[in-house]
């Protein structure tokens with residue numbers, strides 16, 4: 577029980593209710609994203625489940641509506657491995673909604689065999705970092721108009737092993753599936769810190785999160801990790817426990833002074849030296865804009 581408690585601590589104890597608030601959660605059809613969306617709906621927010629598989633999303637939306645009694649749970653198609661899909665999602669969302677108070681960049685892939693997104697980006701960097709970078713960019717004006725508002729980026733402890741190899745960002749010179757995931761999770765933290773610097777005074781704040789080691793489908797590409805997760809399933813976090821730090825960063829009152837910080841178990845957490853490097857963060861920002869055809873400012 578002690579090991580289990582140690583690996584599963586951190587509970588979002590905020591009593592904040594969210595009527596009239598609008599939230600988008602990416603990858604909300606399963607795992608941590610699903611539990612995050614459920615709790616936001618439970619607190620009265622209108623929640624958009626941004627999923628690449630609409631059918632899976634609709635099943636989960638019905639489940640959340642039934643469990644919470646909140647009918648304002650909506651599914652919209654978003655494939656982060658395709659910038660056309662990201663742009664289409666943002667265009668429809670901006671036309672449909674007056675506000676966006678909470679954006680949870682949660683979707684992720686881990687340890688997939690070498691593959692590329694529709695736009696030719698390496699899959700981990702493409703989905704986990706560049707896809708969310710573009711989505712956030714496209715929704716930023718709406719977030720500013722809805723301030724106070726928040727962007728939560730779900731990263732990982734795995735960022736400690738990450739490096740941003742600018743000469744090999746698409747993994748074409750060398751590739752390791754585990755490290756590619758770590759690099760993309762480092763990019764999530766660097767993005768959060770640079771975004772926080774650029775958003776100072778706008779009323780939009782941003783946080784990165786390590787959710788803990790969570791029993792989810794993230795390990796689907798690695799038979800060894802699947803086996804480990806199954807073997808230790810009693811000790812690792814449930815998806816509901818894994819959602820607590822994302823929820824804490826999204827709704828806790830007074831967190832604005834910690835804009836740009838990294839959180840784990842609902843507390844500020846230490847990040848690697850690479851993740852604190854402002855030069856790398858600025859360069860990654862510029863390179864990401866360049867790759868995505870976003871004007872640099």
Ligand SMILES: NC(=O)C1=CN([C@@H]2O[C@H](COP(=O)(O)OP(=O)(O)OC[C@H]3O[C@@H](n4cnc5c(N)ncnc54)[C@H](OP(=O)(O)O)[C@@H]3O)[C@@H](O)[C@H]2O)C=CC1
Pocket residue numbers: 602603604605606607608609626627628629632654655656657682683684685686703730731732733786787788789790791792793794795
């Ligand atoms: N589980 C853990 O121990 C840890 C998780 N994390 C992070 O937590 C986040 C959530 O992961 P978790 O819930 O564990 O994993 P899951 O695999 O259970 O969920 C990942 C979600 O991301 C979605 N997704 C994957 N690719 C895309 C895409 N191209 N476009 C849109 N959505 C996509 C999946 O959709 P679909 O179902 O259609 O594949 C799914 O909804 C990730 O960012 C992960 O890196 C960080 C540290 C540890």
Ligand SMILES: CC1=C(/C=C/C(C)=C/C=C/C(C)=C/C=O)C(C)(C)CCC1
Pocket residue numbers: 731732733734788789804805808811812
């Ligand atoms: C060593 C070890 C464990 C820890 C695994 C860890 C710490 C995994 C971290 C995974 C991450 C960070 C994934 C996604 O980002 C277990 C399974 C708890 C128990 C068995 C021994």
